[in-house]
Amino acid sequence: MYLFNLYFFIIIFLFCCCNDDEESVLTNMALYCKIRPNKTFVIVEYEQEYFPGIVKNKKNTKVEVSNMVMSLTNWKWPDKEDRLWYHSAQIKEIIKDxxxxxxxxxxxxxxxVPEIEKFRSKSV
Incomplete structure (x- = not known):
């Protein structure tokens, strides 16, 4: 049963990421497998911008992330929690707390969040 679930996951993952090259798909899969809800901080891409956040849930090839908001040159948690579901391809990196x-x-x-600088300089 475990092998069937793993096989099914790989097929779904590849289907969702079919526009990416093979290396990107493997990278995304490796990142997705390392994610632990309520423990893993990530950088996500949303509308060509990058945001840090903590993963709250993951299901199939998607992850739910509670995002931080920018405060001058740093980051803070918003007054009202900002949670969105992202495809695993939108997870750009797992970061330290x-x-x-x-x-x-x-x-x-x-x-x-020092890790985000390399992504933010790309989007300017």
């Missing part, structure tokens, strides 16, 4: 820069309260905490 964001680094706390300053906090007066848990709601106003500001974080640095």
């Amino acid at each position: 964001p680094e706390l820069v300053t906090a007066t309260s848990s709601r106003s905490a500001i974080y640095a």
